[in-house]
Amino acid sequence: MSSSLQVAGAFAAFTVDLLVYPLDTLKTRFQSQDYVKLYKDASGKTKPSLFRGLYQGVGSIILITIPSSGAFFTTYEALKYSINEAIPPNSTIYLPQPAINAAASGGAELVSCAILTPAEVLKQNAQMLSSKGRRTSTSLEVFKHFQKHPSRLWRGYTALAARNLPFTGLQFPAFEYLKGYFIQRRKDRNGGKPVDGIAERAGITAMSAAIAGSGAAWITTPIDVIKTRIMLAAGSGDDGFKADQQSKASTFLRDGVQGSRKSGFTVAREVLKTEGVRGLFRGATLRAGWTTIGSGLYLGCYETGRHYLEKNRRENDGEHLMQRDWSNVKTGIGRSRSQDVVKKSAWQED
Template identity: 75%
Template sequence: MSSNTNLDIWFAGAFAAFSVDLLVYPLDTLKTRLQSQDYEKLYRNSNGTINRSLFRGLYQGVGSIILITIPSSGAFFTTYEALKYGLKDWIPPNSSLYLPQPAIHAVASGTAELVSCAILTPAEVLKQNAQMLSAGKRGSTSLHVFRHFKKQPSRLWRGYTALAARNLPFTALQFPVFESLKGYFIRRRQEKKGGQSVDGIFERARITALSAGIAGSGAAWITTPIDVVKTRIMLAAASLDDGPKQDSKPRSSSWLLHGVQGTRKSGLTVAREILKAEGVRGLFRGALLRACWTSLGSGLYLGCYEGGRFYLESAREEASEDNSLQRDWSKIKVGVGNSRSQDVVKKSAWQDD
């Protein structure tokens, strides 16, 4: 069990989310535009070439997502770490009830994702609609989008089910594979170093990033159809039309009508419409880009988290050791002895091996 406090985990998760959002946000914007129902109309020229507007305003909506991903990421990792060890402690060692490690990781990450999605959904809706705005608008794009939700702010949570439906299978696939790969790379590293433990911040972050990148890219590719449906539903949430009513007046803000017509369509209905109109290729639109940016994003995200968490853990242990030495001078050792890296310390919550 890690000696980190919940506050340590929260800060490490928030730091990771902030860092990654700034770096990979442009790729997420491109993915949203590729998955939009109006991609061909808005970002393709009549001769089939890509319109330059596809690459403009790639940071539109970044403010809202950064502000919300900080608490949502902290909530995710706090819940994940607590459940990961809580489930192990709940099952007695000699109990007939057996829950394999991949199942524990899947349950812990899935539950943590439900908590995180409840916090993240409004920002995700604002972000994806802001990403579809024409580049060059003055002022905050997030505030511009938010004005359309003033009368019915509950619509900001309309994409929760779609977001959870995408993220649950994604995390259920990613985290068991991630934990398995991380354990494999750690064992290989220990074999090469004669059983020496992995104590370096950068080494642990590198192993974590590599494992997360591989696991994340595979999970992202598989869950792309759910992500396409989620994108269409969230883009439609900003539509001024909240039902099947017909309005004879023309809409001046055409960007608000991107996505599916009618904001209350179920995910299954949207998927069927995409399959009928665009085929299987439509459900996997942006799959390669999503797999690539998820590999990069997951690697940086969990790598930064692990590095930040281990840094805080090390600082806490050093402070505790210094206080102990100040209270008891007899514990000071003189001469050649074991280094601190050879001391037995508690295992990290991300290193169970």
């Protein structure tokens, strides 16, 4: 099961990253503290440079996609299963399914963010590089800048987790609910017949993910703005990409000072002071739009891949393989629970 999840999750993430990456680049540029200076002319019109080099930095994300997405989905499914197993249906402890989904997705995000943060820092700084001149790789150019201070590659972990935790905490419970709702409606229309078609399940999953993802993306945009500016600050040093860098006393929003360790709350206050609430929601429409596409494709591909692999395994190997896989699932030390004779649990024997 875990290998199937990793394959499906990695394929989904790889597909989506390539398709929606240009929109992510535009979002990063919109949210940058230097957006007006770099991408607006004296009359306030948008410069063509805003739309150049939209795939800058894509290499770092592609390389990290497989381990980060595989870790997320494997952890998510494992935590969801473990929590459900730990709290039986007739237990005195009641935990709603949406809360279980939120807890599982939150734990999965913490694992995924630890893997994803360095690539995210490289990506966002590469997205802001000028597209003029000839470069072999923007990702490598940015990476060279971090060689003297590699710890800065994890500078935005807290901000990334602070964005992704509420995002997944909102998205996945809504996604699971909507998917169950639409599948049940489809079954009712077909006289209770299960929804086994791969294309049909993919469509329902994609629609549910798109609706849940767009709403969660809009709500969490202020945290995304803060995360973007913290990560861009990590790559703007005295020997870095800003020719007009001033002293370390310069403000974060104007210069993105090297080594700045301002908290997210401080950055948020400065954005509110200089740009108002509108500044915290900069790029919200674009982010919600590409998340609608991205989440629909991502979870649609994931669900399709998982359903296909599991269906193919059942058809080719039958019940024997299913039994063999269950025997390999261990909880704690000793034999699998599925190998033992069913008996009362400790909590039932009192």
